[in-house]
Amino acid sequence: MHELPQNLVNGLLLGATYGLIAVGYTIVYGIVQLINFAHGEIFMTGAFGALSVYLGLGSGTSMWIAIPLMLLGAIVTSTVIAVLTERLAYRPLRNAPRLAPLITAIGVSITLQQLVWGFYPSAKSPRVFPSLPGGPFHIGGVLIQSADIFVVVAAVLSTLFLAYFVRATRTGRAMQATAQDPDTAKLMGINTDRVIVIAFALGAGFAGIAGVAWGLRYGEIKFDMGFLTGLYAFTAAVLGGIGNIYGAMLGGLVLGLVQNLTAIYIADIPGMSQFSSQSWSSVWAFVILILVLMVRPQGLLGERVADRA
Amino acid sequence: MTALLEVQDLRVAYGKIEAVKGISFSIEEGQVVTLIGTNGAGKTTTLRTISGLHQPTSGSILFKGERIDGKPAHEIVRMGLAHSPEGRRIFARMTIEENLLLGAFLRRDTPGIQADVERAYELFPILGERRKQAAGTLSGGEQQMLAMGRALMSQPKLLMLDEPSMGLSPIMMQKIMSTIAELREQGMTILLVEQNAQAALSLADQGHVMEVGRISLSGTGADLLHDESVRKAYLGED
Numbered sequence: 001m002h003e004l005p006q007n008l009v010n011g012l013l014l015g016a017t018y019g020l021i022a023v024g025y026t027i028v029y030g031i032v033q034l035i036n037f038a039h040g041e042i043f044m045t046g047a048f049g050a051l052s053v054y055l056g057l058g059s060g061t062s063m064w065i066a067i068p069l070m071l072l073g074a075i076v077t078s079t080v081i082a083v084l085t086e087r088l089a090y091r092p093l094r095n096a097p098r099l100a101p102l103i104t105a106i107g108v109s110i111t112l113q114q115l116v117w118g119f120y121p122s123a124k125s126p127r128v129f130p131s132l133p134g135g136p137f138h139i140g141g142v143l144i145q146s147a148d149i150f151v152v153v154a155a156v157l158s159t160l161f162l163a164y165f166v167r168a169t170r171t172g173r174a175m176q177a178t179a180q181d182p183d184t185a186k187l188m189g190i191n192t193d194r195v196i197v198i199a200f201a202l203g204a205g206f207a208g209i210a211g212v213a214w215g216l217r218y219g220e221i222k223f224d225m226g227f228l229t230g231l232y233a234f235t236a237a238v239l240g241g242i243g244n245i246y247g248a249m250l251g252g253l254v255l256g257l258v259q260n261l262t263a264i265y266i267a268d269i270p271g272m273s274q275f276s277s278q279s280w281s282s283v284w285a286f287v288i289l290i291l292v293l294m295v296r297p298q299g300l301l302g303e304r305v306a307d308r309a
Numbered sequence: 310m311t312a313l314l315e316v317q318d319l320r321v322a323y324g325k326i327e328a329v330k331g332i333s334f335s336i337e338e339g340q341v342v343t344l345i346g347t348n349g350a351g352k353t354t355t356l357r358t359i360s361g362l363h364q365p366t367s368g369s370i371l372f373k374g375e376r377i378d379g380k381p382a383h384e385i386v387r388m389g390l391a392h393s394p395e396g397r398r399i400f401a402r403m404t405i406e407e408n409l410l411l412g413a414f415l416r417r418d419t420p421g422i423q424a425d426v427e428r429a430y431e432l433f434p435i436l437g438e439r440r441k442q443a444a445g446t447l448s449g450g451e452q453q454m455l456a457m458g459r460a461l462m463s464q465p466k467l468l469m470l471d472e473p474s475m476g477l478s479p480i481m482m483q484k485i486m487s488t489i490a491e492l493r494e495q496g497m498t499i500l501l502v503e504q505n506a507q508a509a510l511s512l513a514d515q516g517h518v519m520e521v522g523r524i525s526l527s528g529t530g531a532d533l534l535h536d537e538s539v540r541k542a543y544l545g546e547d
Contacts, residue, residue, distance in 0.1 A: 170414075177400055177411055183362055184398040186382035187391075189415035189463065193381075 005142050007260050013148050013217070015256020016155035020210035021233035022240065022248035023162065024203025030179040030243035031199045033098065037105040038085060039207060040230015041112035042078045046208030047129070047221040048120055049077025054130050063133055067150075067212075070130075074208035081112070082204030083197055091193075109227070117223040126222045129215030147216035154209050159249055162202070166245065171198060179243065232259075232282075235289050241302025250300055258288045311374055313338045313467055313498055314359070314390075319368035319378075321351070321358045328354040330522035331368065336467065336500060336515075341493050343501040343509040343530070345543060346519035352502040353395050355519075356469050359500075360392040361385040373466070387415050391465035395472050395502075397456040401445030405436050408444050408455055412462030422462070429458035432488065450481030457488065468492070469500045474508065486512065506543035510534045518543070 021043050028036045036042075053073030057066055085108050093101045116123050132146035166172040177185040178195045186192055214229070215221045232255060240251025262284035267276035275283075292300065312335035321329040329351040336342045344352045357363045359370055361382035370378040377385050386392075391412075400408050409429055413422045430437030433454040439447070444455055453473055460468055470489070474482040486508045493499060493512065503509035510516050513530035518539060526539065533539050 173407070173411065174414065176403065180400050180402060181398055184394060184400070185411075186362060187360060187386060187394060188411045188459075189383045189386035190411075191381070191383045 003141065005140065007264055008257065009142050009144070009148075011257035011260030012253055013151050013256070014260060015236075015253035016151050016249075017210050017213050017217075017252070018229070018233045018236045018255055019249040019252025020155055020158060020206045020213065021230065022236040022252045023158070023206045023245055025234050025237040026240070026242055026245055026248040027175075027199045027203045029237070031175065031182075032090075032094075032196055034090060034101050035105065035234065036090075036200075036203075037102070037230070037234075038108035038112060039082075039203065040226030040228075040233065041109050042082050042204045042226070043207040043211050043214070043230060043233075044221070044223065044226030045081050045112060045116065046074035046078035046204075046211030047215045047225065048116055048123070048127075048211075049208065050074035050212045050215060051127060051129060051221060052077075063130070066130070067132070071209060071212055074212045075205045076208075078204040078208030078211065079201045082200045082207075085112075086197060086200045091196075109230075113223050113227070120223070123223050126220040129219055129221050131219055132216055145217070147213070150216055151213045154213055155249070158206055158209060159246075162206075162245055165202070171195070175199060228282075232285065235285060239289055239292055239299055241299030244299070244301045247299055247301035254288070254300070255285055259285050312336055312371075313340075313373060314500070315369075315371040316355075316359065317369045317371070319355065319358065319370065320366045321354050321363055322366045323354075327366075328522055329358065329365075332517075332519070332522075332524045333368075334515075334517050334524065334527070336498060338466075338498050339496050340514045341489070341499045341501060341512055341530075342515045342517070343503060343513040344517050344519055345503055345506040345509055345533075347543075348504070349521070350519040351522040352519055353471055356392060356471050356500070356502055357394075359385075360390060360469065383415075386463060389464070389466035390469070391460040391463045391467070392469045393456045393460040393471060393473065395475070397449075397452045399444045399447075399452050399455050399459070401443065403444055404441050405444050405447070405455055406440040408459050409436075409462050412459035415463060425462055425464070429461065432461075432491075433458055448481075450477045450484065453477065453481070453485055454488075457485070461492075465497075467498045467500065469502075471502045472504060473501070474503060474505045482508070506539065507534070510539075 024039050025036065028034055050070035050073050053070045054066055089104050089108050090101050093104060132150060135146040137144045166175060174190045174195050177188060177190060178192050182192050236251035236255045237248045239254060240247025259281040263276060263278055263281045267273040314336040317333050318331050319329055320327060320331050332355065344355065346352055354363065358365050361380055365378050369376060372388055372390055400411065406426065409426050413425065416422055435451055436455055436458060447455060457473065473485050477485065489499065489512055501509055501513065510530045510533050516528060516530050516533040517524045518526040
């Protein structure tokens with residue numbers, strides 16, 4: 001007997017984490033048309049940044065104080081690394097053929113993984129991440145951990161903040177203009193180089209928050225945790241419509257649900273039980289991606305490319 | 310008297326292809342100067358280089374007596390140079406009002422910006438009627454009005470218009486040209502790039518004919534209008 005509500009909740013929680021990471025892929029792609037394959041590693045370094053802060057605090061610190069500081073540590077670490085990679089790796093290739101920055105991004109991804117593996121203390125095996133006190137709670141037959149509440153609050157607040165930022169601030173309008181037409185944005189007096197840095201920083205900040213959420217939920221972090229998760233988040237961004245921030249969140253939620261539900265319910269279909277294991281869940285995630293893209297190549301919330309005539 | 314804009318021996322290349330091959334001209338304050346010529350003559354490249362979207366290979370550009378070649382585009386805008394680009398390039402997914410406000414991106418005087426938005430609506434009433442509409446839904450002529458209104462929002466000292474009449478119906482074209490005339494009456498300095506030589510030369514104090522990257526002929530608007538070679542080449546007369 002499966003518990004549908006529990007699986008829905010688990011799927012949405014996983015999806016919200018994907019969504020937080022996917023936002024970074026989508027913002028950067030929307031502005032520089034670069035798929036930043038190192039973004040998964042930005043998420044990973046955020047988690048390690050938070051762990052460093054926690055280890056520096058001493059054992060007596062209350063989690064109520066530790067969590068905000070860990071979040072800050074994660075956001076700062078992710079943002080600094082993302083801004084540095086933009087400056088050192090991507091900006092010199094701004095006018096190069098698109099394949100060059102794409103391959104560079106893969107290189108940055110491997111470099112960051114190996115740097116953490118090689119230089120972060122005891123990072124060659126998983127490192128234990130602190131957990132939140134309290135819980136678990138039973139709400140209507142659904143088991144909810146404290147970390148789950150953290151994920152929901154983080155995802156909702158982050159999405160609201162981003163929506164406000166893009167719509168209502170001067171920098172947000174500059175980002176929209178740059179995404180639509182960079183040359184004309186320059187003619188409006190917008191410093192597009194600065195907008196690109198802000199896009200990387202903003203995406204990195206969300207990835208850092210996701211890193212903390214991930215650590216709290218799973219209890220451990222690892223140097224290569226960003227690889228597959230980053231790939232799923234990228235899938236979520238494409239699924240939702242790359243370039244669209246709400247699409248990234250929606251794509252994340254859909255993907256999280258698909259992975260959770262297929263892992264369990266595929267077994268109920270006669271003759272399909274061998275396809276229900278955890279390792280098949282990525283297959284189903286990508287099957288859904290392919291199906292959606294066959295019907296809607298621009299993704300769920302994607303827009304057709306605007307005419308510039 | 311020093312010129313507001315002075316272009317000296319400007320050369321611009323795309324890779325190995327030189328699009329602008331050493332041109333010089335200047336614009337005095339309050340003048341309307343036009344560059345005319347066929348497609349591929351280098352007019353658009355010249356404007357894009359002045360506004361900082363391209364870097365010249367050699368030569369210099371002085372605006373208000375200061376070198377601006379090599380400066381990033383957003384700093385050139387700040388100095389008071391507005392450029393309404395070829396093909397209008399409005400932000401299609403934003404509203405008309407948002408487009409106008411982006412034109413005032415570098416200004417911080419909210420009341421002044423609001424007043425200028427209203428002035429743009431007076432200049433082009435159709436924009437005011439549709440202010441909350443996505444700019445991509447406007448007709449070509451209306452988009453051109455928006456592009457001009459947006460360029461004016463930065464309160465420029467020099468307004469550069471690239472092919473404002475391109476692809477417009479005769480009535481729309483007349484409306485755009487009369488607006489340019491109106492701006493001239495108000496004392497606006499304008500650099501106008503046009504393929505419609507007749508309309509451009511009738512408005513211009515000075516005109517320059519560009520041919521494959523060079524200025525082949527210069528004179529007052531009236532002189533060029535009556536020049537036989539110009540009439541043959543650009544005004545469709547035998």
